[in-house]
Amino acid sequence: PTLNGGSHYAARASTVARWGTSRPTNHGWIKRNPTETAAIFCHSSSRTCFSTSTTSSSSSLANNQRLELYQYAICPFCNKTKAFLDYSGLPYNAIEVNPLTKQEIKWSKDYRKVPLARHVTTVDDTTSIDGAIVWKGSDAIVDGLLQQEWVTERLKDKLGDAMSLEEFAEQAEWVEYTNQKLAVLLYPNLCPTLSDSYRAFAYVNSVPEFSGWQRFWIRSIGAFAMYMAASRVKKKHQIQDERQALEEVLEKPVQHLTRNGAKFLSGRSEPHVGDLAVFGALRGIQGTPIQREILEQRPVLAEWYRRMEEKLQR
Numbered sequence: 001p002t003l004n005g006g007s008h009y010a011a012r013a014s015t016v017a018r019w020g021t022s023r024p025t026n027h028g029w030i031k032r033n034p035t036e037t038a039a040i041f042c043h044s045s046s047r048t049c050f051s052t053s054t055t056s057s058s059s060s061l062a063n064n065q066r067l068e069l070y071q072y073a074i075c076p077f078c079n080k081t082k083a084f085l086d087y088s089g090l091p092y093n094a095i096e097v098n099p100l101t102k103q104e105i106k107w108s109k110d111y112r113k114v115p116l117a118r119h120v121t122t123v124d125d126t127t128s129i130d131g132a133i134v135w136k137g138s139d140a141i142v143d144g145l146l147q148q149e150w151v152t153e154r155l156k157d158k159l160g161d162a163m164s165l166e167e168f169a170e171q172a173e174w175v176e177y178t179n180q181k182l183a184v185l186l187y188p189n190l191c192p193t194l195s196d197s198y199r200a201f202a203y204v205n206s207v208p209e210f211s212g213w214q215r216f217w218i219r220s221i222g223a224f225a226m227y228m229a230a231s232r233v234k235k236k237h238q239i240q241d242e243r244q245a246l247e248e249v250l251e252k253p254v255q256h257l258t259r260n261g262a263k264f265l266s267g268r269s270e271p272h273v274g275d276l277a278v279f280g281a282l283r284g285i286q287g288t289p290i291q292r293e294i295l296e297q298r299p300v301l302a303e304w305y306r307r308m309e310e311k312l313q314r
Contacts, residue, residue: 065119065120065121066091066092066093066119066120067085067090067091067092067093067117067118067119068092068093068095068117068118068119068120069081069082069085069092069093069094069095069115069116069117069141070095070097070104070105070114070115070116070117070118071094071095071096071097071114071115072096072097072099072114073094073096073203073284074190074200074203074284074285075114075115075284076178076182076183076186076280076281076284077114077115077137077138077179077183077281078114078115078138078284079280079281079283079284080138080142080178080276080277080280080281081115081117081138081141081142081280082094082280082283083276083277083279083280083283083312084141084142084145084273084276084280085145086312087158087271087276087311087312088145088151088154088155088158089154089158090145090151090154092117096207096209096210097114098210098214098218099218099222099225100214100217100218100221100222108134111134111136113136113137115137115138115141116134116135116136116137117134117135117141117144118132118133118134118135119132119133119134120132139175139179142273146165146169152165155168158270159270160270162266162268162269162270163266163268163270163272167266167272168266168270168272168273169272169273170273171266171272171273171274171277173274174265174272174273174274174275174277174278175273175274175277177249177252177274177277177278178274178277178278178280178281179277181249181252182249182250182278182281182282183281184233184237185239185242185245185246185249186246186281186284186285186290187229187230187233188230188231188233188234188239188242189242189243189246189290190230190285190288190290191223191226191227191230192230192242193227194223194224194227196227197223197224197226197227197230198219198223200223200226200288201218201219201222201223201226202219204218204219246294250294250298250301253265253278253301253304254298254300254301257300257301257304258300263304263307264304264307264308265278265304270311271308271311275308276308279305279308279312282294282305
């Protein structure tokens with residue numbers, strides 16, 4: 001299902017309209033994206049990401065609290081989430097999940113997919129798992145964080161006079177575009193052949209948490225599984241030529257930026273959630289031949305990408 005005329009489900013919300021399975025929140029109705037949880041894998045090991053921006057103590061996590069993000073690092077939906085976290089200046093632990101055993105998320109009994117986020121509190125050196133807040137899926141994570149005062153205060157400082165928090169968050173059109181079009185096409189373009197898929201799994205060599213045997217099996221089995229998953233995506237969405245389909249989909253942001261002469265898809269001096277969604281998906285394949293080709297052939301998009309990198313590094 002698609003959004004009717006791009007309208008929002010929660011006019012007064014500080015969250016983004018979604019599609020798929022709906023659920024009520026304190027801010028209205030949010031629809032979920034059913035394609036979000038497709039498995040794809042990562043480059044980097046677990047690490048802690050910290051903002052270099054300065055904010056008041058009221059917009060910070062308490063010393064006994066932490067935000068954990070369980071991910072596959074080239075998963076476009078995981079990278080959508082990380083783009084939001086990085087722009088917001090939120091400290092978080094990015095934890096790489098073994099795609100074969102999923103040992104890192106064994107604590108999650110009813111949800112075994114990524115991205116998965118957990119806001120935990122430590123008391124007397126003991127982490128309270130039972131009282132942790134858990135968000136499942138990229139859209140749910142962003143929606144959930146937008147309901148936390150320590151997040152919204154940071155964002156208000158970041159956005160300044162560029163736009164309101166509601167304008168920043170309510171960008172269903174670009175989130176839908178990322179989830180249903182761009183992310184879907186990145187899978188088959190990243191691993192059109194089995195050898196391409198195997199090369200994508202070279203990331204395991206840089207994950208210190210994985211043992212030598214784990215690295216061997218993840219790359220051997222995972223590469224085949226990833227190639228087959230990409231083939232299923234092509235069949236499901238009736239994609240005949242994945243490269244041509246991707247080129248057509250990329251015309252939307254290029255034309256929007258060109259037509260409006262804007263620095264960002266938001267049309268403002270700061271990006272919005274839509275910018276972060278598109279950027280996150282593309283950043284997930286950073287350093288790969290397909291990403292280099294995408295940006296080299298589209299100077300307008302490359303310049304936007306550079307500006308987004310600068311915004312997220314601050």
